[in-house]
Amino acid sequence: MKATKISSLILILGLLAASFSSQAQSDSNVYNERVVVTSRYKPVVDETPKINVAPTITDTASTLTKSFTYDISTRRLTSLYEPSRIKAARIIGEPATKLYNNYLKLGMGNYWSPLAELYFNSLRSADRTYGIRATHRSSWGSIGRASDSLPSSTYYGQAPFSLTDIQAFGKFITPKHLQISADLGYQHDFNRYYGFSDSTLYDVMGLQRDSISRADYAVAYNRVFLNAGVKSLNTDVHALGYEANLNVADFFATYNQNELDIDVDGNLHYGFTLAQKYKGIAYLHLNYSGFLFNFNPITLPLACDSTLAAGLLNRDDSTGRSVLADLQFLNLYKANPYLDFIFSGFQIHAGGVVALDCYNVKGGKVHVYPDASVSKSFFNQLINASVDFTGDVEANTWNTIRLVNPYMAPNSMVRATSHYDLSAKVRFNFSKKIDLDVYGMYSILDDDLSFRLSDSYQLHNVFTPVYDSLTRIKVGGNFAFVNDEMLRLEAKGNYYIYRNKKTELKGDHFEQMPLYYRPSFDAGVSATINYHDKVIGRVEFICLGKTPYATTIADDGADSTLYLPLRYGVNMEIEYRHNKALSFFLKADNLLFQRYFYWQNYPSYRGLFLLGLTYTIPN
Numbered sequence: 001m002k003a004t005k006i007s008s009l010i011l012i013l014g015l016l017a018a019s020f021s022s023q024a025q026s027d028s029n030v031y032n033e034r035v036v037v038t039s040r041y042k043p044v045v046d047e048t049p050k051i052n053v054a055p056t057i058t059d060t061a062s063t064l065t066k067s068f069t070y071d072i073s074t075r076r077l078t079s080l081y082e083p084s085r086i087k088a089a090r091i092i093g094e095p096a097t098k099l100y101n102n103y104l105k106l107g108m109g110n111y112w113s114p115l116a117e118l119y120f121n122s123l124r125s126a127d128r129t130y131g132i133r134a135t136h137r138s139s140w141g142s143i144g145r146a147s148d149s150l151p152s153s154t155y156y157g158q159a160p161f162s163l164t165d166i167q168a169f170g171k172f173i174t175p176k177h178l179q180i181s182a183d184l185g186y187q188h189d190f191n192r193y194y195g196f197s198d199s200t201l202y203d204v205m206g207l208q209r210d211s212i213s214r215a216d217y218a219v220a221y222n223r224v225f226l227n228a229g230v231k232s233l234n235t236d237v238h239a240l241g242y243e244a245n246l247n248v249a250d251f252f253a254t255y256n257q258n259e260l261d262i263d264v265d266g267n268l269h270y271g272f273t274l275a276q277k278y279k280g281i282a283y284l285h286l287n288y289s290g291f292l293f294n295f296n297p298i299t300l301p302l303a304c305d306s307t308l309a310a311g312l313l314n315r316d317d318s319t320g321r322s323v324l325a326d327l328q329f330l331n332l333y334k335a336n337p338y339l340d341f342i343f344s345g346f347q348i349h350a351g352g353v354v355a356l357d358c359y360n361v362k363g364g365k366v367h368v369y370p371d372a373s374v375s376k377s378f379f380n381q382l383i384n385a386s387v388d389f390t391g392d393v394e395a396n397t398w399n400t401i402r403l404v405n406p407y408m409a410p411n412s413m414v415r416a417t418s419h420y421d422l423s424a425k426v427r428f429n430f431s432k433k434i435d436l437d438v439y440g441m442y443s444i445l446d447d448d449l450s451f452r453l454s455d456s457y458q459l460h461n462v463f464t465p466v467y468d469s470l471t472r473i474k475v476g477g478n479f480a481f482v483n484d485e486m487l488r489l490e491a492k493g494n495y496y497i498y499r500n501k502k503t504e505l506k507g508d509h510f511e512q513m514p515l516y517y518r519p520s521f522d523a524g525v526s527a528t529i530n531y532h533d534k535v536i537g538r539v540e541f542i543c544l545g546k547t548p549y550a551t552t553i554a555d556d557g558a559d560s561t562l563y564l565p566l567r568y569g570v571n572m573e574i575e576y577r578h579n580k581a582l583s584f585f586l587k588a589d590n591l592l593f594q595r596y597f598y599w600q601n602y603p604s605y606r607g608l609f610l611l612g613l614t615y616t617i618p619n
Contacts, residue, residue: 099123100581100616101131107585107612111141111605115612123619130170138162138190143603144197146209151198156603157209161406162190177234183227191406193217193301195461195601204458205303217302217461218254221402225249241269251399255300255410259398260292280341283351287334291359291397295326295411303458326411331358332395338371349373355393359416360447367393367418384427391420396449396465407463407599409454415447415467437478444471450517452550453600461601468515473497486530493523514561517599519545537574543567549600567596581616 101123107115114136121131139162144155167185174180194217198209229245244266251259267285274280297312314323338351353369369391377384395416401408423441430436447467454464476494481487498518503510526540544567552560569592575585587610590596595603 101619102617103614104616105612105614107587107610109139109587109608109610111139111608113137113139113141113608113610115610127173128171130168132166132168134164134166136162136164139605139608141605143194143605146198151202151208153197153199155198155209156194156196157198158192158214159194159605160190160192162188164188173233177232179231179233181227181229181231183225185225187221187223187225189221189402189406191219193219193407193459193461195407195599196459200459212302219301219406221251221253221399221406223249223251223399236271238271238273241271243267249399251397253398253402253410256296256298257398257410258294260294261397261399262288262290264288274341274343278341278343280339283336283338283340285334285336285338287332287336289332289395291330291395291414293326293328293330293398293414296321297325297410300410301457301462303461305456305458308456330395330414332356332393332416333358334393336371345376347375353392357393357416357418359393359395359414367391369393369420382429384429386425386427388421388423388425390423391418393418396447396467401449401465404449405451405463405599407461407602408451409456409462409464412465413467415449415465417448417467418446419448420444433482435478435480439476441474442471443474445469450515451599452516463599466516468513469501470515471499471501488528488530489526490528491523491525493521495521514548514551514559516549517547519547521545533577535574535576537572539570539572541568541570564597564600567594568592569594569596581618583614584612585614586611 101121103117103119105115105117109115116134116136118134119131122129138160140158140160142156142158144152146152146155165185165187167183169181169183171179171181192214196204201207201209201212225248227245227247229243231243232241234241245264247261247263247265249261251257251261265285265287267283269281269283271279271281300309300312311324312322315321316323333356334353335355336351336353338349340347340349342348349372351371353367353371355367355369356364357367358364370389372390373386373388375384375386393416396414398408398412398414401412401414421441421443423439425437425439428436428438446469448470450466450468451463452466453460454462456462456464474494474496476492478492479490481489496518498515500512500515502513504513522542522544524540524542526538528536528538530536546563546566548561548563550562552562569590571589572591573585573587575583577583587608589608590605591607593606595606597603
């Protein structure tokens with residue numbers, strides 16, 4: 001009975017709900033019902049006791065046919081929970097790499113060729129560094145074989161060279177952000193004028209090699225130098241920065257040559273903003289170079305022309321100096337203002353050089369040179385293009401000349417080289433592994449340094465400088481491939497076209513005078529392999545085009561240019577690193593064993609091998 005009452009109540013409530021729903025439907029023709037399914041539907045029909053009296057429904061509302069569709073879609077639950085902020089973490093740097101304050105390299109090669117290098121420097125410091133470097137490399141071998149019968153045309157005797165360089169350096173940064181630095185050093189360069197064979201010595205002077213002293217054709221160059229400088233480290237915008245350097249060097253050589261160089265160099269720079277958007281720096285670079293040359297010979301190299309030797313070695317009774325002793329004081333003054341800034345992606349360097357040349361001209365001559373360059377990257381750094389228009393005047397001193405050719409004559413003529421250069425360069429960054437540079441340059445040079453054999457020395461083994469005025473076109477490129485620092489491949493090459501502005505009359509027309517010791521091309525290919533920083537090897541192939549060195553005149557008056565042959569060679573170096581303190585190396589040059597010539601009448605060694613080790617003394 002109780003169950004019957006409950007069922008009746010449920011039925012009544014259902015009828016009332018249906019009636020309300022019908023009323024709502026009649027209010028609108030739009031059906032907005034939404035069914036939200038929260039779980040899988042499972043229809044179940046429960047047993048219900050039978051109702052004996054069926055209810056009747058009276059509904060005056062019309063029934064509308066509606067389409068009813070729905071979809072089941074998942075929705076992200078939005079959480080109202082907000083986690084607390086995490087405080088910034090302090091990054092703890094990795095332990096500093098251990099530094100060593102010394103490095104020793106020792107080696108020995110064929111032709112009695114020792115090698116020694118020593119480096120000592122201070123350890124890590126925020127405000128100072130100091131140390132000493134000492135290097136020595138020499139060779140004491142002979143070229144060719146002596147003959148027991150007739151004087152040999154291929155034996156040049158001992159052809160030694162010795163290079164020694166000792167330098168102490170220091171740098172200190174003050175609390176006011178000033179950097180103070182100084183270098184003190186000594187260099188020694190020893191050679192012999194070995195460019196004559198036994199047969200040449202016998203034909204020219206009627207002497208055997210064992211009858212002459214090696215000191216008669218030896219030459220040694222020495223240089224003591226001191227560099228000191230101060231530099232402000234303030235790089236803020238709208239702040240004035242400055243730098244000043246003093247360089248003093250005394251160069252003295254065999255046959256009483258002495259050269260004193262004084263160089264004072266400084267610049268001012270100031271950072272600025274342009275249109276409140278672009279930043280730039282303005283510079284003013286000033287330079288003074290003074291050179292005092294003194295030549296007062298007591299002896300001269302072997303086979304010097306007797307007339308020249310008699311004049312040079314004749315002493316003045318009152319002064320004790322040579323009658324032909326030479327003393328000259330030459331100077332160069334330069335001012336170089338320029339601006340560096342970036343504008344719309346262009347990196348711009350704009351300026352000029354004003355030089356007072358008291359080196360070539362006694363009274364002085366003013367030169368104005370350009371100093372400008374523009375570069376820009378394209379296609380997301382894939383291509384970088386640059387154009388440069390520059391110029392300068394640079395002194396050729398006894399010290400700079402011997403670095404090019406150590407077999408120069410005592411008291412060689414010095415001139416300053418003036419040049420204007422217009423160049424363009426395109427760099428392709430194909431990837432992080434591949435780089436390609438292509439460039440070209442057009443240069444106008446006055447008093448460009450070259451050499452020829454001096455007629456004042458009968459053995460034709462001493463060179464005198466020649467200064468040419470010419471134009472030069474240079475085109476070339478560099479290619480590099482790097483594979484994760486394990487493999488590096490490089491290729492480079494340059495091609496040159498020269499035109500001498502100096503001419504000479506040949507018959508009824510003028511012709512260019514010959515240019516010597518300027519090859520038509522140079523090229524090189526190299527590969528470097530680094531195997532887990534344990535084994536490092538390098539192989540390179542180099543090639544130098546035919547090089548003109550002299551001109552002969554035939555009986556019919558026709559000129560014929562003589563060339564040093566094409567020079568090519570293979571060099572190799574390999575190093576095995578046993579640990580951080582000890583490694584071993586093998587270096588080999590001229591593996592093709594060719595007897596090439598650096599200079600006329602100066603043949604090279606056929607192959608140089610050097611075996612050695614490096615060692616660091618643990619602290």
